[in-house]
Amino acid sequence: MESTRKGPYNHDYEIDVRYLKQVRLLRDLTLKEMGNQMGIADSVLCRLEKGRLKYTPVYHKRFKLACGRLKISNTEARHMAKTIELRDIREGRNSDNGI
Template sequence: MESQKRGPYKHEYHVDVRYLKQVRLLRGLTLKEMGKQMNIADSVLCRLEKGNLRYTTIYQKRFKDACGRLKVSNTEAIHMGKSIELRGIREGGNQ
């Protein structure tokens, strides 16, 4: 019920850099298109997704704003989180 109080696009997923690629792929966007949504260069987005650039609060805010424009709901964010978690478990088991 907590997520309903926050509204459909107010989930805190934007603070986790792992959601960047998930959102981009779920919306069928290229790096260039997602970069435009976030108002950053596609090369910067690529470095963020790969972990080669620090995910600062500025990028978090831009991602959050882009998710609002892309209408990423809490339900989608919860499912992305579960997918990320399962991938981490699966990759951790393969090491």
């Protein structure tokens, strides 16, 4: 059951697959280290980042929990969202696609 508690690390909006690499680089983590945070193999994380593996609700939940452990604040997540949105605009992609 998802918590309805608000706080600096409780992301109350949708974090999609495009955040994976952003969070990993923001915290200066290797694929192996981020995989450990999410409880998945680094090869699985690599495939998720490259879009070669479907980003299922299981991976979403693990990523959201890892964001909490890594103390990714709502402010940081909003800044990442803006960065992703601007990059999508610059590259001519639709930002609503969620990959």
